[in-house]
Amino acid sequence: MADHNETARETIERAKGFVVDAIAETMDLYGVTPSAGRLYxxxxxxxxxxxxxMKDELKMSKPSMSTAVRTLQEIDMVHKTWQKGSRKDVYVADKNFFKSFIHFFCIKWKREVKVNMEAIFTAEKNLKAVIESPEVDKAIKTEAQHYYELIVESKKYYYWLEKLVINFENGDIFRQIPIEDE
Structure with a gap:
């Protein structure tokens, strides 16, 4: 009986290891190091x-562990919690992959929209000044007009991306693509 229990325990640990290794390998999508992925x-x-x-389980230094935890907290995948009877900080992983995905990518997409739209608005003003200037020759105005039209066209993407973020944040995406059991 003891041998069967020991074998079963090893099988469980191997199964967990497969998942931990896969998470560590794919966390780079979130800009997270493999060690922070292994921690998650x-x-x-x-x-x-x-x-x-965490340090004992993963055989990492305390500073490395603190950095990994902080990284995971910043992307809302790990939360500090209070545990009765403990004076030490206790951390819990957010196990809702949908929530983590939405939170992480919405932050990234919002930043993409903000940075690019600010650049587009500035570029539009500059290009309009060239296009409307009586002192600039026609060839340069034509070039400025071409670039102006390109950036105006690119705004469609950023407006679409803003709508996508809204659909993720308010949960409407799940009406389009429902969460289903296998």
């Missing part, structure tokens, strides 16, 4: 962990 994967299977428990 490990925490995914735990209810709550202190920095010392």
């Amino acid at each position: 994967g490990t925490m995914y299977f735990e209810n709550a962990m202190t920095l010392d428990e």
